[in-house]
Amino acid sequence: MKKFWDNAAASSPETELSDKSVRPTRAVVPSALRIGSVMISPATVLAPMAGVTDTVFRRFIRNLGGCGLIMTEFTSADGVLRAKDQKAKRYLHFYEDEHPISAQLFGSDPRVMAEAAKIVEGLGFDLVDLNLGCPAKKVVKCNGGSGLLRDLPRIGGIFEAVRKAVTIPFTVKFRAGWNDEEIVCVELAKMAEDCGLCAVALHARTREQGYSGNARWEWIAAVKDAVKIPVIGNGDIRTPEDACAMVAATGCDAVMIGRTAPANPWIFRQIEQYCAGSDFDEPSEADRYEMIRTYFRMLIEEELPDATGKMKQFASWFTHGVPGGAGLRKAIYESKSAPEILVRVEEFFEARLGVGTAAVAD
Numbered sequence: 051m052k053k054f055w056d057n058a059a060a061s062s063p064e065t066e067l068s069d070k071s072v073r074p075t076r077a078v079v080p081s082a083l084r085i086g087s088v089m090i091s092p093a094t095v096l097a098p099m100a101g102v103t104d105t106v107f108r109r110f111i112r113n114l115g116g117c118g119l120i121m122t123e124f125t126s127a128d129g130v131l132r133a134k135d136q137k138a139k140r141y142l143h144f145y146e147d148e149h150p151i152s153a154q155l156f157g158s159d160p161r162v163m164a165e166a167a168k169i170v171e172g173l174g175f176d177l178v179d180l181n182l183g184c185p186a187k188k189v190v191k192c193n194g195g196s197g198l199l200r201d202l203p204r205i206g207g208i209f210e211a212v213r214k215a216v217t218i219p220f221t222v223k224f225r226a227g228w229n230d231e232e233i234v235c236v237e238l239a240k241m242a243e244d245c246g247l248c249a250v251a252l253h254a255r256t257r258e259q260g261y262s263g264n265a266r267w268e269w270i271a272a273v274k275d276a277v278k279i280p281v282i283g284n285g286d287i288r289t290p291e292d293a294c295a296m297v298a299a300t301g302c303d304a305v306m307i308g309r310t311a312p313a314n315p316w317i318f319r320q321i322e323q324y325c326a327g328s329d330f331d332e333p334s335e336a337d338r339y340e341m342i343r344t345y346f347r348m349l350i351e352e353e354l355p356d357a358t359g360k361m362k363q364f365a366s367w368f369t370h371g372v373p374g375g376a377g378l379r380k381a382i383y384e385s386k387s388a389p390e391i392l393v394r395v396e397e398f399f400e401a402r403l404g405v406g407t408a409a410v411a412d
Contacts, residue, residue: 077298078325079305083118083280086219086248088150088176090118090304092325094293094318095251095282097308098124098154098181098223101363105144106348111311112148114341116318118304120151124181124195127157127166142173152177152221156184156194158204160211171216178216180208182224182238183253196225196257199234202241209245219248223284223306226269229258239273239281251282251306261309270300282306290317290324312367315341335372339399342368346392357388365391374402 083093096103096111098121108120122141129138144151153170155178157163167178182205184195198205213220222242227233239250252273254265265285274281283302287293293305310317320330333341345364349357365382369375381394 077294079293079297079321080303083304085177085221085280088219090150092116092118092322093304094321095119095304095306096121096311097284097306098122099308100124102312106352108148109145110345110348111315114315114319116322120148121179122153124154124156124184127155127163130166130169131162150176152179154179154181156181158194158198160207163208164211164215167212167216171218177219177221180222182222199225199228199257202234206241209242209247213246221249222247223251225253225255225257227256229256235269236272236276239277243277243279249280249282251284254285267296267299270302274301290321290330293321312364313370336403338372342395346395350388361388361391
């Protein structure tokens, strides 16, 4: 399947030329989606990402606008049941301004998954999601994440146990299969629907692919044709045009965005603007400065134990495309504390922009 961003401007009958770009004329990302009792508006979802989608990043994305649903990092169901598991507690910490929010769990024991889902519901989450997509060896080794894709009967047992345990909407995110010879996405989606799940999200790659190669959007289309519950498409959405192209190509009810979000946290707002028929905002250097400074300040205010590490982790994404960004990254990586990193960022951009801190956006 040709992706929108692979096609020449005049090659598709579903597009037309404009002064900005080629735009889909037959499909846009829906303005809203109902998953069970929860309304998602617009129909865009921040994908759960390990080490990324903590409460700071989720609120950061929500405040930039355009994202209908946010999700936690995938969290061990076993960890949720262990009272002293601080990592699980941290992953499931959220604030009221994050609603609607979904908690994603992984595990292979139906009883444990059901008990963890009950706890999630009690914490006030709007939805609970099962992770059948993580390709990490340490997760797969424990028969979690995409490791379960080779055991559909066990998945069915988890579906039934969790569905009986909670009243909030229950969803699942999965990959197409273990490899190209073991594609199970349609069968799995039908089973999810039969077990009473409220929506499915497909990352259109196999476990064997990891994050390499192209996502196969035709698998999303096949799942959409097979079930009546909402289908969320995930994979290779890098621009607003890509999001609309996925909807056009697959008929999916919503789009989920993962790795693009840390590199371009404006992507959700851009999709909303694009689907409304207007040109979407391209951030200026001053916008990028304010974005980096805002996120880094939020990390410091949250008093996360790994705030310094988070800043260094996000520096490579946030400074991509910034003139002189290599020098800024070097200064960040050599800094010893979170406050020092913030000072380096402010010094770098204020020297480039020729303004003081107060002039940029307080």
